[in-house]
Amino acid sequence: MDLISATVGMLVVWAAGKARRVGVEFNGLADQALDASAERVRGLIATKLGGDPAIRRLLTESQEQGEASPSARADAENAIKAAVDRDHQLAAALREALEGTGDDDRSRGPSYRTGSGGSIVTGNNNKVITKVITNVINAAERNKVWTAIGVIVVLGLIAGLSIWAGGDDSSGDVTDSPPLAGSWTPSDDTGIKTFGDDGQCTGFYYNNGRPLDIGGPMRCSLSTRPDEAGQYTLTVVQSPNEAAYKVRFEGADHALVYSSTGRKLYELNRS
Numbered sequence: 001m002d003l004i005s006a007t008v009g010m011l012v013v014w015a016a017g018k019a020r021r022v023g024v025e026f027n028g029l030a031d032q033a034l035d036a037s038a039e040r041v042r043g044l045i046a047t048k049l050g051g052d053p054a055i056r057r058l059l060t061e062s063q064e065q066g067e068a069s070p071s072a073r074a075d076a077e078n079a080i081k082a083a084v085d086r087d088h089q090l091a092a093a094l095r096e097a098l099e100g101t102g103d104d105d106r107s108r109g110p111s112y113r114t115g116s117g118g119s120i121v122t123g124n125n126n127k128v129i130t131k132v133i134t135n136v137i138n139a140a141e142r143n144k145v146w147t148a149i150g151v152i153v154v155l156g157l158i159a160g161l162s163i164w165a166g167g168d169d170s171s172g173d174v175t176d177s178p179p180l181a182g183s184w185t186p187s188d189d190t191g192i193k194t195f196g197d198d199g200q201c202t203g204f205y206y207n208n209g210r211p212l213d214i215g216g217p218m219r220c221s222l223s224t225r226p227d228e229a230g231q232y233t234l235t236v237v238q239s240p241n242e243a244a245y246k247v248r249f250e251g252a253d254h255a256l257v258y259s260s261t262g263r264k265l266y267e268l269n270r271s
Helices: 003-016 031-049 053-065 070-086 088-098 125-142 145-166
Strands: 182-186 193-195 219-222 232-238 241-249 254-258 264-270
Touching: 003 031, 003 053, 003 070, 003 088, 031 070, 031 088, 031 232, 053 070, 053 241, 070 088
Parallel strands: none
Antiparallel strands: 182 193, 182 264, 219 232, 232 241, 241 254, 254 264
C-alpha cells in the first residue's frame, strides 16, 4: 500500500471510532499500536490540512458510516498528495507514523509543528547532532590541531540544537501561546469559551450554527500564521467530531470567527 492510500485508510480507521477498531488490523498494526498510529496520522493531517473540504468530507463519511465512499477517498488522496509533494518532511513524518515507529510529542525531541505558513521540524534530529559531535571529538583525540576547532564546533552544534528544539520566538514561525489562549465571551450569548495553552478548549465546536458538546475532552489548535486574508485556521476536535473555522483578530482582545465557507458565526471579546 502506498503512502497516500495508507494515510487515507488510517484517517478512515481513526474517524470510524475506537469501538469499530477493536479486533481490526490495518497496515500491520492492531489494538493500541493501531490507535496510536491513527491518532498520530490524524494529528499530522489536521495540522496541515484541517480545513480542507476533501479531508472534512472523508472524516465525516467515516464517522457516520464507518467507511468512506470511493469519491471521498479519491478527493482526500489528491489533497494529501498535493501536500506531500510540496512538503517532503510531511511525507517522512506520515511514513513514520504509519509504520508505528514515530514517538509522541512528549518524547521525540524536536516535533512536527506547523500551521498556515508555519515552520516544520521532524523528530530524531538529536541522533544526527550526536553523531557529528562524536566524530569531531574522535578527530580531536587523533590530532591535537583539531582540539580547538572541535571545541568550537561542538559548542556551536549544542547552541544550534537548543534553538532548534526550543524554537526562535523572533522568527515568528512557531508561537508557544496562540493569540486565542484565554477566556472569551461570544456575541451569540452561548457562554464563556476557553482556550488553554495545552490545547484543551471548551465551547468552540459548532454544529448548524450552535455550540455542540457531546462530552469528553475538546482540543483546539490554531495555525501559527494567518493566511493571505489575515485569518488563522482554528481546528476543533471532540472525537469523533472535527471541524475547522477561520479566526480574524482585531487587536489582542477581539476576534471574529467564521465557518470554513466564510460565513460569520460570532465575535469574541476577551473576558
